Amino acid sequence: MFNTTAWNRLRYSLYAPVYDGVAERVFRRARQRSLEAVDFTPGCRVLLVGAGTGLDLPLLPREMEVHATDLSPAMVRRLARRADRLTRDVQCHVMDAEALDYPPAHFDVVVMHLILAVMPNPERGLAEARRVLRDDGQLCVMDKFQPDDRPAAWPRRTLNALTSAIATDITRQARPLLESAGFVIEHDRPVLAGSLFRALLARKDITLERD
Numbered sequence: 001m002f003n004t005t006a007w008n009r010l011r012y013s014l015y016a017p018v019y020d021g022v023a024e025r026v027f028r029r030a031r032q033r034s035l036e037a038v039d040f041t042p043g044c045r046v047l048l049v050g051a052g053t054g055l056d057l058p059l060l061p062r063e064m065e066v067h068a069t070d071l072s073p074a075m076v077r078r079l080a081r082r083a084d085r086l087t088r089d090v091q092c093h094v095m096d097a098e099a100l101d102y103p104p105a106h107f108d109v110v111v112m113h114l115i116l117a118v119m120p121n122p123e124r125g126l127a128e129a130r131r132v133l134r135d136d137g138q139l140c141v142m143d144k145f146q147p148d149d150r151p152a153a154w155p156r157r158t159l160n161a162l163t164s165a166i167a168t169d170i171t172r173q174a175r176p177l178l179e180s181a182g183f184v185i186e187h188d189r190p191v192l193a194g195s196l197f198r199a200l201l202a203r204k205d206i207t208l209e210r211d
Helices: 005-036 073-085 122-132 154-166 174-180
Strands: 045-049 065-070 090-094 107-113 133-144 183-192 197-204
Touching (some): 005 107, 005 133, 005 183, 045 122, 065 073, 073 090, 107 122, 122 133, 122 174, 133 174, 174 183
Parallel strands (some): 045 065, 045 107, 065 090
Antiparallel strands (some): 133 197
16 A cells, blocks of 8 residues: 555655665665676666666776666665765766656666565566666665565564555565566675675576567
8 A cells, every 4th residue: 555656765765865864775785796697798788777876986986987866866865975975977967767758778788776665556667677788787685674585474464564554575585586577597696684685686588579
């Protein structure tokens, strides 16, 4: 009921002033380990979806074309200021991850850190990521996930009614989401809080286009 685009825009606008204080230290190493798996090449075009205040920016190589989007205008303003402080030329836009305003096959790398668990429709967000990604591109995901081999039990589903309203969904499963969206997972490893937070690197399953 609460996990809607309008609600997410409002709550992340409210979270923006304190977001860095909470997220920077907690998730820095997890972000770094996630991005280490990506094969960045000089001149490649990278999209940060749900970029927030830009905490991924210091961890990215400089010789790339970087675009960054977020649903919250307050987050994007802080993102742009961070890019300026880092002297990074980043194209910052307010944009819904479920309706990306980019042409097909536009990016070499799409990064989705800590967004799949908060989107109202992660399937739609992954479909958009797939659409804007080149056939040989890479999808980099880091988020909290329920284990893939079993669905969430009822206590977790009950708690999820609260956590999804104020922070994040805790019942989503990584492999079913990515594979049903047409991705092949190449790397999958825990990066924080045991195996709760995982980093995955995936590529498009291009056999689907041929079928």
